[in-house]
Amino acid sequence: MIRRLRLALLLALAILLQTAVFPHLRIGGAAPDVALVLTVAVATREGPDTGAIFGFCAGFLVDLYLQTPLGLSALAFALTGAAVGVLQAGLLRPGRWLPPVLGALGALFGNLIFIGVGILAGQDQLRSTHTFQVLGFAILYDALIAAFVFPLAVWATRPSLTARTGVAGAGWGA
């Protein structure tokens, strides 16, 4: 319960940062996808199911502030959460390099789904070379902020005091 509360708090903070702060701090026309990187970090800790659900919620909230169809980011973030969760469960080993690499991979994967499904849904403005230029900067930016977001996800997903007597949480940073 407390973990869910912490995750909800972190998600609200991510949405506020993404809507009120980072639009002022663009690099190369790109703002970071704070909520997407947070989804990647949570999926790395919690696995594909929680990653997908968290991604869906995060994407849905982000969609409320965009002009693209509602549900587009929700779908992209949910699939990213699931994919990163699967990757974490089967392949990844913890390391200092992991947050930026996963942040970049998550940004690439999530944004490609967003662009692909967006074009299928009639968002023709996404069909341009500029879209991919912005995507390049967004990936770099997301890799950078991952270093700050991942420790917050560790804090939010750590076992509560009563649960610590059992098995400690698996995955990155545990």
Next chain:
Amino acid sequence: MILLVITSITLITLDERGKGTGIIGSIRSGAHDVVAPVQRGVHDITQPVTDWFDGITSRGQLEKDNRTLRHQVESLKNQVRQGQADRSENARLRRLQGLNFVGDVKTVPGEVISGTPGNFDTTIEIDVGSARGVAKGMPVVSDGGLVGRVVQVGKNSATVLLVSDPSSSVAVRLPRANATGVASGQSGTSVLSVSFVNPDATVTKGMPVFTAGQQDGLYPAGIPVGTVSSVTKAAGANRYDIDVKPGVDLGRLQFVKVMQWTGPGGTP
């Protein structure tokens, strides 16, 4: 997972079909109202911090043993900068006050508080909403001319789709060439592309471009859009390639006016 995917696709379909109206529109408006005060606060905080940071970084080479005097100089410099900023802001507001192209249409002044949180659309957030009479579809202008139109309204904030967004199209008129066309935004640039101009018309660089105000159009007639920045017509071709530089610096907008224009048919 399958449930989430199905839910997402259902939402996308509903939103596309409903064009942002109904319950989805209401949810979006509510979400904007929640964040608008924070955006306003961040805007208010970052403005003086940026000014202060500029003051520190551009201080120059003053002697170390003159610390007190240097502080005084710095303080005066900051006051001068603040005065210059105030004068410039004052001038912008006065220019905005005297817009002659809005005619008899009532306007609501607003301030830009944020940009889009996303990377693939071109919108701005302003600090006025339905509480001040702003409604979806209303044109937004600045002292240089057309800015865009309102696409989302909260109680105290609104989202404006800039005229440079690739999904934006404006019916325009080039009075000196006696021609009309459609100006559309392009990805990655604020320059507009004008199409459907009569190839027999004589279009030259520097010509002013205004909204055409066609029947059922999104904008009233006569709002300055910009000036022709390049015009090409290949030999034998039967169409022009025209670029228009907007009269408004869309990347540095601060004050805008929402025109309470409800369209030729009574609806925006």
